[in-house]
Amino acid sequence: MKGVLLVNLGSPDSPTPKDVKPYLDEFLMDGRVIDTPQWLRNIIVRGIILQTRPKKSAEAYSKIWWEEGSPLIVISERFAEKVKNQTKMPVALGMRYGSMSIKNALQELHDQGVNDVLLVPLYPHYAMSSFETVVVKAMEVQAENFPEIRLTTLPAFYKNEDYVKVLSDSIANGLEGFDYDHILFSYHGIPERHIRKSDPTKFHCKIDGNCCKINSVAHHTCYRHQCYDTTELVKAQLNLPDEKVSSSFQSRLAGDPWLKPYTDFEFERLAKEGKTRLAVITPAFVSDCLETLEEIAMEGEEQFKEAGGESYKHIPCLNDNDAWVSLMAKWVNQWEAKEVLPV
Structure with missing residues (x-):
């Protein structure tokens, strides 16, 4: 059975x-x-x-x-x-x-x-x-x-066509009525060494941005590649302009280098570059949790507005959509x- x-x-x-x-x-x-x-x-x-x-x-x-x-x-x-x-x-x-x-x-x-x-x-x-x-x-x-x-x-x-559509539709609904000037795809962070450890080839993943563009079996277990791919797939599905979309990584621990750019740094950077109306999406999770509800929805808004931002919208995860x-x-x-x- x-x-x-x-x-x-x-x-x-x-x-x-x-x-x-x-x-x-x-x-x-x-x-x-x-x-x-x-x-x-x-x-x-x-x-x-x-x-x-x-x-x-x-x-x-x-x-x-x-x-x-x-x-x-x-x-x-x-x-x-x-x-x-x-x-x-x-x-x-x-x-x-x-x-x-x-x-x-x-x-x-x-x-x-x-x-x-x-x-x-x-x-x-x-x-x-x-x-x-x-x-x-x-x-x-x-x-x-x-x-x-x-x-x-x-x-x-993450790249299943039906899933990308469901995720994109959910994001579109979350953006409805919000006059954003930037959308940040914020993913859960992991140490850079995890990327190298997960690379079955032991040589492909260099975390330099170029390795993601070269087709490799390493992509099947490369979290960084899959996160950036998610952003690109949703961006294409929703026809979002390149200049209004970026990706970052949240929730790092002190010590070793983690995947960059860091989300909290991006809040400050975007605000200082004149982005005043920010929408934030957390596609590494299908269910809202401490990390999305407290770190991103609450602390993120505070960080962005302290840096000069004006409007902030956290778009919920898929949850029980x-x-x-x-x-x-x-x-x-x-x-x-x-x-x-x-x-």
Whole structure:
């Protein structure tokens, strides 16, 4: 029997330091997020970051927390329920980090007699700290606890034509009535070394802007290339002028170089260049979360206006948009019918 496992990032159980701390510990101790030797990761995470970050993060979560709970969890649950209503297969929702674990979700499917699972990482792009860690964790849990279950993974779908149209239509709706003079596509940031580590050729990715223009198998796992490609695909779909669109990367940690340009620097640069009406899109996520709702929608507006900007619009993620739900249902139903999965 076939079933579907949707997996998103996860969230603490409450916006309190007590619940944020174990969530951050699981997240930051993931070797695909902070990819240092474990002894060093222990020092960085448990010896330094977790001494102060839980309180600060809890305050940030408190700003965006809904009455029903974590926005990312609530949105993901709504999305999963809507997908479930458009397929005959069992659908379960799990999180890479936190109490809504992948193991619990697989158990839910197993208890319904499912032995053939389509794993859907809810990330449009491939990155070792998002898409890859979901796949690896799911495979580990399956091998250890559910050896009779077969896993098939939905590939990163950022360039699927149907997805690009759904994303573009959502952005167009978000822009309606807003007289922007610039649109910033802000993507989740990752360390530059992650790009090189994910390069199967070990020589193609140079992060210099030119390697993205040369066709290579490395693009299948190159997060930077896929992000810039997303911007270009949406720009073409919506006929957006080149001079009014740019891309950047948010949420870096201090220390190693991360993908550039940095979003907070772009807020200041664009304002000082005379861009006064800014729309910001966060296409690395399909569900709004702490990073989009607090860092971009709240802090981003403050940073842009402090630098001289006047109007600011954060365009929501796809969330449980009906067109996005229907597209996901189409993909999972194609898989059930043994048709080709989207690429």
